[in-house]
Amino acid sequence: MDQVVPAVDGALTSRHDGPIRSETVNEIALITLNRPERLNAFTAEMRALYLAALDRADRDPDVRAIVVTGAGRAFSAGADFKALEGLDAETMRARAAEQELPFDTAMRLRKPLIAAVNGPVAGIGMAHALMADVRFAAPEATFTTAFARLGLTAEGGLAWLLSRLVGTARALDLLYSSRTVGAAEAERIGLVQWTVPADELLDRARDYAAGLAANSAHSLARMREQVHAAWEQDWRTAYAFSQDLVYESLDRPEFAELAARRSAQRTGRAAGSGTVPSRPSSA
Template identity: 55%
Template sequence: METGEETVLVRHERAVAVITLNRPQALNAITRPMALAYAAALRTADADPAVRAIVVTGAGRGFCAGADLAVLGEGPEAIRAFVPDPEDLPDLALRLRTPVVAAVNGPVAGIGFAYMLGSDIRFVARGARLATSFSRLGLVAEYGLAWLLPRLLGTSRAMELLLSGRALDAEEAERIGLVHRVVEPEDLLPAALDYAADLAAGCAPSSLAAIKEQVYADLERTRADALADTLRRMDVAFGGPDLAEALTARKEKRPPVFTPLDRG
């Protein structure tokens, strides 16, 4: 039996944690141990002060083809047991303080689609195919996608993708704003890693954490509440060490050395 440790791999490069879904023989279809190991890997990276960005990708020719079909065939109780606890759901990456970049190297469907949207930035390889798939399996829009997808794409586009469950190619995904950049397959992971490493080296961890929190919280705030929160945060940032360091570094023509994020 596969373990979570075998099916989720982690390595570190340039202050970036690279998390790889590792069931290539099954297009990285998710099992429960794998889902739990992935959530644990995200939390561990987010708690590590040496990690300033995270890249998520898949081994082999797929990113994540959804839930393992063997689980779906075991009946309702087995499927219910498969669903992660609320704190481990695919939106976990949105709740982290560290930016998460997805390097989508191949097919994406179902819970894999939710994992992809749980990232903050999405790179996709040319030739990859992406689908929600739920309606074609007699399921509903799972893992909060009925809330998130309309906020990313607008109601009309989100409804079309969710109702049809159809696959779209990388170019269409980029055109409608579902992903940020399409690159050649051989360039995918280097491009995503370079982007994440630039965040890690050139951006203040406190800024990255605050901006993530602002953007996702403001989806549910009124404009007035969002503005009040922004002004409060601005007042703190004006007196913080990172602005002073950024200005000094520019004056001295050197890279900034920002304060590590308090991970407590």
């Protein structure tokens, strides 16, 4: 059963949907994969609840950025093997057709999504982690695609994600071999951006998210759209699209307000440092 805690002075809201826990503190939504006894392995129910939590945070005007992590010692072991028993193509197609939100909801967000990878992540769990915009990892984090060991192909768009993050050869290596990549190698090849001590992981991810939340929400949403679209565009199309978005931004009241504020701040700093000449004395 859902548990909802009303906001206190706008500071905290929380919700517990069984295998998914979410809370919002100071404009940052934290979504936790919450099946630690199963290493946060996904079931159909858990996936639906996770996608709903992402969508809810994206639509919440009080949320400016989203962080996702795992409870316990893993981020996600992938698909729950118990849920895979007896699964066939027809059943999986039926489940996909009945799904209220698309599997790639994370790729459609308007707000930044940061993954705090606290431990092992595999298979479909890895796809969810890589759909985040940036990733922090604890030293204990490991990454493995796992599909080749099960007679499966790269699920959840993982081939697309890997090739763009680490390049074609490395993507094929990780998919072919299903080998386990530690946090240090993951950072070196671009699977994660920062490796930080486990006891600092969540704080660092939240601090980063808070820094993004201080920027223009419009700018962040449009830049996310630009980066994703650019993979399928030639240079002229990408450049023209970027110019159209700039023109759109210039006509927004937010730009005039922020530009004026920035100018005032610079003038104030210059005056404080003595670089602005004083008016000549009339004496």
